[in-house]
Amino acid sequence: MATCKECKCFFGQEDGSEKGDCVQRVVDPRQAYYKAKPVEADQDASSCSSFQRGK
Ligand code: SF4
Numbered sequence: 001m002a003t004c005k006e007c008k009c010f011f012g013q014e015d016g017s018e019k020g021d022c023v024q025r026v027v028d029p030r031q032a033y034y035k036a037k038p039v040e041a042d043q044d045a046s047s048c049s050s051f052q053r054g055k
Pocket residue numbers: 003004005007008009010021022023024039043044045048049050051052
């Protein structure tokens with residue numbers, strides 16, 4: 001099972017805890033920006049359409 005910590009969008013906490021942030025670059029016709037939300041490192045990524053294997 002893929003989890004968030006294997007995803008390029010996941011940025012873990014410095015203290016190595018199981019929490020981190022999902023940071024995604026969003027591009028719409030007028031601007032590009034970053035969107036962040038808290039996630040768990042072991043969260044199931046199989047249902048996430050933005051998952052990108054990276055780590
Ligand atoms: S929620 Fe989706 S995009 Fe964000 S870190 Fe997890 S798998 Fe990646």
